Amino acid sequence: MNGYLILAFASAVVAVAAVAWALWERSKGRMQAENARVQAELMSSQVSASAAGVAEAILKKNEEAIHNREQLAQARLEAQLKPVAESLQKFQEHVALVEKARAEETGGLKEQIAALLLASTATQDEARKLSSALRRGAGVQGRWGEQTLRNVLEQAGLSSFCDFTEQASTDSEEGRRRPDVIVKLPGGGVFVIDAKCSLNAFLELQEAASDLAGEEAREAAGLRHVSSVRGHVAGLSAKAYWDQFDGSPDFVAMFVPLDSALAAAVDRAPTLMTEAMDKKVVIVTPTTLFALCKAVVYGWRVEEQAANARTIAELGRELYKRIATMGAHAGSVGKALEAAVARYNQFVGSLETQVLTQARRFEELKVDHEGRKVELLEPLDTAVRPLAKLPTEPPPQVRLVKGEDA
Structure with missing residues (x-):
């Protein structure tokens, strides 16, 4: 009986051990599966973290590159648009000046329009007064x-x-x-x-x-x-x-x-x-009559010029006569001067030959003549310039504007 008990106890111990082993193996499998799952999750989290870091780094680099390209493009665009901006600035300044001038001109124009309106009103009043006066x-x-x-x-x-x-x-x-x-x-x-x-x-x-x-x-x-x-x-x-x-x-x-x-x-x-x-x-009308009277004034001017031409012709004829008379007098004066020169030469010759020769003998005789000497007289050999002869025919007739002889 004890053997059966021992065998039963041993069997029970073996069964318990088998059950425990089975349970241990089962729990071990579960632990391994749990560990595998944990490791897989851990690896997945690590891979996710690594991928996120890499993606974040890649995105950061891409963002930096994009930012650099944007800055470069912006700099290029600013360089290209700088002349346009300067032109726009000058255009704005010119527009401001034009607007200022326009405002000034508009102000002056308003003043002129106001003055014109006042003048028009005054003209209308005067015209109304004239119309009323003409109706009397x-x-x-x-x-x-x-x-x-x-x-x-x-x-x-x-x-x-x-x-x-x-x-x-x-x-x-x-x-x-x-x-x-x-x-x-x-x-x-x-x-x-x-x-x-x-x-x-x-x-x-x-x-x-x-x-x-x-x-x-x-x-x-x-x-x-x-x-x-x-x-x-x-x-x-x-x-x-x-x-x-x-x-x-x-x-x-x-x-x-x-x-x-x-x-x-x-x-x-x-x-x-x-x-x-x-x-x-x-x-x-006043316009056509003014032109007609201008023609009359021109006719009077031509008439006055013709009268002046006749007067000038008469004055020229009289002047010619007087010049001829003066020429004759000048010729007479020239002849008188020639005669006077001839008489003077004759006088000098006579004085030289008849008188001075005797007077010089006093010098030879040492006569005190108080330092006075008898001057040597030279005859005049300069001839008087003859006056050109005036024409003896009458002056030519002057033809006037209207065909009349002066």
Whole structure:
């Protein structure tokens, strides 16, 4: 029994040992697996750390390279853009100067515009006053037209003292006529200017409104203005001033003191100028009359030059006569001088041969002559320069500008 117990105990011990061995082996396997797992995790962590470090180093190097390239590119870009920046700086400075000058000019322009507006307002006020004054009656318009006509004539160079006559009365078969101005022409001619032209309808035309009703009023006033001008042309043509003055051209000048007034009439009646010329009336304005009077002034200048040429010819002829007379006197003086020289030489010869020879004998006889000596007289051998003979024929005739002989 004890043997069975011992065998059973031994079997039990062997079984326990086997179980313990199996458990130990199992736990050992587990420990090895755990160690392997830990080592694998450790290696994985080390590899991850190494890879992260390498990646971080690579990234750092890449970042440094990229930063260096960016700096280099930025430096190159700055070097390339530096001239552009300088040009932009100069352009900005130029723009600032231009803006400053523009501001100054704008200020000056505003002042000039303000002054121009003031002048325009003053001109409008004066024009309004003139329009009101001209509406007072035909006498005011007539005096204003006469004054404007006188100003144009004087500005052209004509003088009221000798070149034109104002308000000269003439008698004709139809009665007494009094033209406004008679302009004298070179050669004794004259032409007449009349300055009486009604401007009432023209003033109404200018003051009419710009709406539809005003346009109808403007058209009606324009037609009245044309009728007024035509009536004045007919009245001047009937006076026939050209028949009342000797040397007058066959026309009379009708003076309209405003160019715009004639333009308004011609705009509505294009044949107005032709109709007036057919009636021997030339319609003139300050502009055209100034040019016409300038031609008259030029004619007077030519006439004055011709008169001066005649005077110069007379003076030349008289001067030639006087020079001839003086030449004759000079010739007489020369002959007298030649005779005087001859007489002097004869006198010297006689004195030398007849008197001085005897006087020198006193020197030989030791006569006290108190230190005075008889001077030796030389005859004159210089001849008088003869005067060139003047021509005996009369001076040539001077041909004047107009073909007349002086």
